[in-house]
Amino acid sequence: MTDACRIRVIQSFAEIAAEHWAGLAGASRGGPGTPYNPFVSHAFLSSLEESDSATPQTGWLGQHLLLEQEDGTLLGAVPAYVKNHSRGEYVFDYGWAEAFQRAGGRYYPKLQASVPFTPATGPRLLHRHGLDPAPVRQALAAGLRELTLRHDLSSAHVTFLPEDELPALQAAGFLHRTDQQFHFINAGYRSHDEFLETLASRKRKALRKERRAALENGIEIDWLTGGDLTEDIWDQFFAFYMDTGGRKWGRPYLTRRFYSLVGERMADDILLVMARRAGRYIAGAINFIGEDALYGRHWGCVEDHPFLHFEVCYHQAIDFAIDRGLKRVEAGAQGEHKLARGYMPITTHSAHYLAHPGLRRAVADYLERERRDVAEAGEWLAEHGPFRKTGAPPRGND
Incomplete structure (x- = not known):
């Protein structure tokens, strides 16, 4: 990377060619180094925008940072x-917003560096294949801070980032936060x-009974993938999503068109x-297939049956990962009930830049205590997992 580079901000992924974006590590299959993560692909991110799921009207105004050479080469x-x-x-800052606003501050608008509606770890400070990532990450972290200050935003938040991106953000004044999945x-x-067979006998028997039930x-x-994903199938799945999502959240985030777009652009993922x-689909879960991981996202149903949620979302995902030789299944946010089904606690990371010195000090103090609590909880949960005490697999972060 040369010194002659610039930060450019675009509001939509329509402003950058898919083939240029695919040159970034992790954004496409087959590249060296960073494994492919479907959520940072141009296909996924542009589908969120074009489907009216993540738009200014829904509170997501694109301010995507591009680091380029003077000739326009994307770095x-x-x-x-x-x-x-x-x-x-899925990284909650409501308490920070309320406290700051009670003190007379203005928390919104803020800058959010993430994949909308997607609590899955993946590259956030993306760099071009073949480049040393360190200077690229440093420039992008500084760009996020400068954009925050230039537009008088309260803060910038980088969520579900890999741990190796933290140093660049911390050097730019971001605070480190942890959570658990x-x-x-x-x-x-x-x-x-x-x-x-690696589970304790009682746990093993309970899961076999659960799967039968x-x-x-x-x-x-x-299992439907690739050419199986017809518009009729998407209609049925969307009905599940709307029924269950409507009962849980009031207004589901994703539109029907989103599923058509990702079905067209990334069906094999x-x-x-x-x-x-009785001849009809009654429930379903959508997963995205990365280079080394299966990512569980949404579930829905139109009939309630005992343990069906666990079977469709967790047990079948394990079956698929084993069948395809994937290294892990990431089953989304929260859920200690996953522990009994063989999902172990891992630490997730986020980074937060707070422009106001008083808010920054208060949040820094809070995060220090929170990181300690998250670490202690993870150790306790790992110790009380379902595996036999001998031969247990490592925790996800080990």
Whole structure:
């Protein structure tokens, strides 16, 4: 990377060619180094915008940073948005916003560097294949800080980033925050039964019983991917998403068109696990397939059956990961109930730049205590996991 480079901000992924974006590490399959992450692909990010899921009207104003040479060669990028709310982020700062506003401050708008509605770790300070990532990350971190100050935003937040991106952000004045998710780690299992043999006897018997119970009442499971993902299938899955999402969140984030777009652009990167009874689909979960991981996202149903959620979302995901030789399953945000099903605690990371010195001091003090609490909770949960005490697989961060 030369010194002659600049930061340019675009509001939409329509302003950058997909083939240029694909030159960034992690944004496409087959590149060296960083494994492909489907959520930072041009196909996924542009689909969020074009489907009216992540737009200024829904509170996501694109402010995507591009680091370029003077001739326009793309060196790095950050997907980022100016936001007037904190919905769809999964790293919660509502308390910070309320406290700052009670003290007379203005927390919104803020800058959010993330993939909308997607609590999955992946590259945030993206660099071009073949470049030393360190100077690119430093320039992008400084660019986020400068954009925050230039537009009089309260803060900038980089969420679900890999740990190796933290030093560049901390050097730019960002604070480190941790949280916890539960991931299945594939220790080279040849079958689900081989995985179950690593569990304590009582846990193993309970899961086998749970899986049998989930498929009572004549329920069968289908894996749909690639050419299986027809518009009729998307209609059925969207009905599940709207029914369950509407009951949980009031207003689901993603539009029907989003599923058509990702189905057109990245069908081979999608796995739908669909539950069928009496000749019709009654439930399903959408997963995205990365280079080394399966990412579970949304689930929905139109019939309630005991344990079906666990079967469709967690057990089938493990089956698929073992079948495809994927290293892990990331099952989304929160959920200590995943522990009993073989998903172990791992630490997730975010970084936060707060422009106001008083707010920064208060949050820094809070985060120091929170990091300690997250670490202690993770150690306790790992110790009380379902695995036999001998031969247990490592925690996800080990």
